[in-house]
Amino acid sequence: MFQRIRAPYLALGSILIPLVFSLLYPEGLTIIILAVWSVAAACFGMWYMHRQAENERKAALRSLEHTAIATLNHHRHDWMNDLQVLYGYIRMNKHDKSADYVETIKERVAEESKISKLGIPSLVFYLQSFRVNAGNLQLSVQVEEHLKLDAVMSPEDGESLASAVIETVRAYQYGGGRSSWGEVRRLTLFFGMDQNDVIVRFEGSEIPADSNFLKKVRSVHGSERIRTEKLPTGEMLQIRMECQT
Known part of the structure; x- marks a missing residue:
C-alpha cells in the first residue's frame, strides 16, 4: 500500500534532479532536459494514479460479485430447506401444517418483495x-405497504438515509452491548412514513440506554436533516428524515 502511494510522488520529486542542474548550469540544453523530465514525470504520475484507480474499481467489483454470489447461495439454501420441510409434511399427510408453512413462505416472500x-x-x-456477514445478529425487516422511498426523496437523500441505516445497524451489531457466546441477538x-417524514x-x-451509544449513532449520520430519537419504550x-423531492 505504501509503495502504491509513494510511486507518483517519487516521480514528481525526481524533477528536483534536473532542476538543480538547471540552476547550477543555466544552459539551453539543461532547461530542455528539465522540461522533458517534468512532462515525463507528470505523465507517469497521471498514468500510475489512473491504473491504481482502475485496480481499486476492479477490486470493489469483485467484492460486490462475491457478496452477490454468497447472497444467492443463502437464498438457494433457504429454498431447499423450505422444500424439504414441505416434502416431509406431505409424506406424513400433515396437510394442515403444509398449508400453514406455505403461508409462512408467502409472507416472507411478500416482505422481501417490499424490500426490493x-x-x-x-x-x-x-x-x-445482510445474512452473508450477519455474525450473531439476526435482522428482520418490515416495510409499510406500498412504500417506495425513491418516490418521496431525491437520490442524494436516499443515499444519506441508506448510509444512516447501515451505520446504525453496524453500531448496534458491534457496539450494542455484549451477548453470550453462541447467542443470536x-x-x-x-x-x-409519518406525514412528510x-x-x-x-x-x-x-x-443500550446510555447516551454514548446515541451519540455514536448520531455521529455517523451525514445529513443534518436526519434526526435520531430514542423512543420512550427504551428498546426502540x-x-x-424529512422528505424533499
Missing part, C-alpha cells in the same frame, strides 16, 4: 445480503 421495491439500490442490496427494522425504527432487546431507536 424500496428504491434505494445500496440499501436494498445491504438488507438482502435480534434486531427488527421498520420502514414507514420517512421513519426507520430499530427495535432490539439490547439497545428511530431515524427520522
Whole structure:
C-alpha cells in the first residue's frame, strides 16, 4: 500500500534532479532536459494514479460479485430447506401444517418483495445480503405497504438515509452491548412514513440506554436533516428524515 502511494510522488520529486542542474548550469540544453523530465514525470504520475484507480474499481467489483454470489447461495439454501420441510409434511399427510408453512413462505416472500421495491439500490442490496456477514445478529425487516422511498426523496437523500441505516445497524451489531457466546441477538427494522417524514425504527432487546451509544449513532449520520430519537419504550431507536423531492 505504501509503495502504491509513494510511486507518483517519487516521480514528481525526481524533477528536483534536473532542476538543480538547471540552476547550477543555466544552459539551453539543461532547461530542455528539465522540461522533458517534468512532462515525463507528470505523465507517469497521471498514468500510475489512473491504473491504481482502475485496480481499486476492479477490486470493489469483485467484492460486490462475491457478496452477490454468497447472497444467492443463502437464498438457494433457504429454498431447499423450505422444500424439504414441505416434502416431509406431505409424506406424513400433515396437510394442515403444509398449508400453514406455505403461508409462512408467502409472507416472507411478500416482505422481501417490499424490500426490493424500496428504491434505494445500496440499501436494498445491504438488507438482502445482510445474512452473508450477519455474525450473531439476526435482522428482520418490515416495510409499510406500498412504500417506495425513491418516490418521496431525491437520490442524494436516499443515499444519506441508506448510509444512516447501515451505520446504525453496524453500531448496534458491534457496539450494542455484549451477548453470550453462541447467542443470536435480534434486531427488527421498520420502514414507514409519518406525514412528510420517512421513519426507520430499530427495535432490539439490547439497545443500550446510555447516551454514548446515541451519540455514536448520531455521529455517523451525514445529513443534518436526519434526526435520531430514542423512543420512550427504551428498546426502540428511530431515524427520522424529512422528505424533499
